[in-house]
Amino acid sequence: MTQYHFIGIKGSGMSALAQILSDMQYDVQGSDVEKVFFTQKPLEQKGIPLLPFQKENIQKGQTIIASAAYNEENEEIRAASEKNIPVFQYPTFLGEFINQFTSIAVTGSHGKTSTTGLLAHVLRKAKATSYLIGDGTGKGEKDSEYFVFEACEYRRHFLHYKPDYAIMTNIDFDHPDYFKGINDVFDAFQEMAMQVKKAIIACGDDEHLQKINGQVPVVYYGLNEEHDFCGKNIHADENGTHFDVFVRTSYYGSFTIPGYGNHNVLNALAVIAICHYEQVDMEIIKERLSTFKGVKRRFSEKQLGNQILIDDYAHHPTEIFATIDAAKQKYSNREVVAIFQPHTFTRTETFLDEFAESLKTADRVYLCDIFSSAREHSGDLTINDLVEKVPGAELIQEETIEKLLQHQDSVLLFMGAGDVQKFQVAYENAVATKSKINK
The missing domain is CATH 3.40.1190.10 (Mur-like, catalytic domain)
Structure with missing residues (x-):
């Protein structure tokens, strides 16, 4: 049986496709960076081997599927080229696969x-x-x-x-x-x-x-x-x-x-x-x-004391407006506090005024530093450019996350496509520490 090898298996689409092929009883493995992503947990649960990038992973007889994030600079893609093994980009493979x-x-x-x-x-x-x-x-x-x-x-x-x-x-x-x-x-x-x-x-x-x-x-x-x-x-x-x-x-x-x-x-x-x-x-x-329970990072709720914490992927002004509106509809008698981490300098600069207008619909706004890849240049833009456009907005960091403790009985909306979850984790840890001290 053909073995499917995924280069960049922790990407969201790649992870999902690997799970599908594994469920269909195909032999599946993949490689990626060591950093832990939420997409790898279901792969581990299905027993799909996760390997570090290394040219030895590439063998004759494999069907190789690569994330669009990787090119000839990746040692496995180079190894496949040297062995004349074709490499299918994820969208190309999926386009063929769906025809069944x-x-x-x-x-x-x-x-x-x-x-x-x-x-x-x-x-x-x-x-x-x-x-x-x-x-x-x-x-x-x-x-x-x-x-x-x-x-x-x-x-x-x-x-x-x-x-x-x-x-x-x-x-x-x-x-x-x-x-x-x-x-x-x-x-x-x-x-x-x-x-x-x-x-x-x-x-x-x-x-x-x-x-x-x-x-x-x-x-x-x-x-x-x-x-x-x-x-x-x-x-x-x-x-x-x-x-x-x-x-x-x-x-x-x-x-x-x-x-x-x-x-x-x-x-x-x-x-x-x-x-x-x-x-x-x-x-x-x-x-x-x-009975639909929703998908990951889309209005994902949890109760923390008398606060409601919501994690959402919203990273565009239209999505932010919709997420705040949904929170206000569901929790009409509570203060809605937005904690937003802009995603990429390019998007932040392009939609600076639109972000401000969407965020103004929340009762209070906290802004986290802009999330960006190492390859992106910031130019002169900083998070302060957005802070200045939203009345009453404050900059917040993991070290100052305790500010959110003042919003008791509130809905805390953590929004963004980067790593905004770390701010929610830091806040939950701050609440737990305070609780221990008070005991």
Whole structure:
């Protein structure tokens, strides 16, 4: 049996794909740096060998899959070249792999991870479904009918895929280190739309997606009545968010989701639309929507004393606004405190004013130093440029994290795509230390 070797196996997509192949009883191993990432835990649980980078890992007869983060500078990629062993880039391999199934790509500037997780959760109850989620979660079923996967627009990676269906959640300007502007982003999505084989499920509330054309039907969902799938009568309580769905103006059913905020209703509508298209029983859809526990780092909650701590991947102004709004809906009687770590100097500089506007919707704001890779240059920008634009905002560090103790009975939102979790860990440790001292 062919052995699959993953170069850079701890990447979120790579980790998920390795788990899928392992579940399907293939021989899988991988290599990466020594630093510990949250994506490696499920690999270890499945007994997938994790090796340090070394040319000895490369052997004849392997199928080698490499993360897009690595090139000829990596010793394993060089070794494969010397031995004339082909190396498949992750998007290239995945593009071939999905052809075995009825494939559903979930793409969009925001919400794709949550929507992929939700769709997989629902479809699995109806038929054998394998799935790959951008939070590093992957599950393979040997005789899968469906393959649900997150398709990322960054560097136009999703153009490697020709799925049966595509869910498109929205189009927004992000990744300013690659895309030139919103028109460039739209062009990428339009090119991807032309590769879809059966149908495109698009959010009609998004002005850019209204202009999408495909060689297949474009089915729209949203909160406006003119859409094919419309969510109405939305209301929230302590049990979640409740809404009615109308299919082409005819009442279809009433649904409840555990999440809060219109963005979560829209994600659910996308899933309902694809399931309706594939004739999944409505009772299955209802039950599974109501039991979805979410995906990693998307509004992940825990109670700490009388505070609520929420960890979220939000790193774009649109996502920050949605996350703060969801917290305010769920905890309407509590102060919402935002602790935000900007991700990359490029993104921070491009969206400086938009970040400020989104953060102003929180009751209090603390800002952490900008997270960046060693290869990125800061120019003259510092975190103080953002601090100055948000009234009352304060700079916070791991050493000064105890400031958050003053916000009793509050919701603490730790947001960012870098290593903002370390600030939450530091805070939890500070609370534990204070508790011991008081005893």
